[in-house]
Amino acid sequence: MVPDACGLTRFTRDLLASRDLPVRTYPGEALSYRVLEEWSMLGLGAALLPISRVTEPMHRPVIDEGIEVEIFSEAVWDPASGLARELSALIALMTESSARMMA
Secondary structure (H helix, E strand, C coil): CCCCCCCHHHHHHHHHHHCCCCCCCCCCCCCCHHHHHHHHHCCCCCCCCCHHHCCCCCCCCCEECCEECCCCCCCCCCCCCCCHHHHHHHHHHHHHHHHHHHC
16 A cells, blocks of 8 residues: 555555455555556555556456445635635646546
């Protein structure tokens, strides 16, 4: 697993624990999603990656109870904050970027 900077590691552990699925992890941490992908391609294990980080065509979605697993993020801030305009602009850019990746 990668360090839990974005929440994917925590999500993965929580998803597997909620289904009582055992996890054997490498004692170290991969430095990047690319490293995880390479390890999985070498047969050293499996990796859950954001679709935007998958570079090899040999991947498949995670299906849980017949439904493809998706992760959603939410950003919340005080509209009266001095940073509200900048935060709104950042969310707009992220939404636009995400829409382009999924197209």
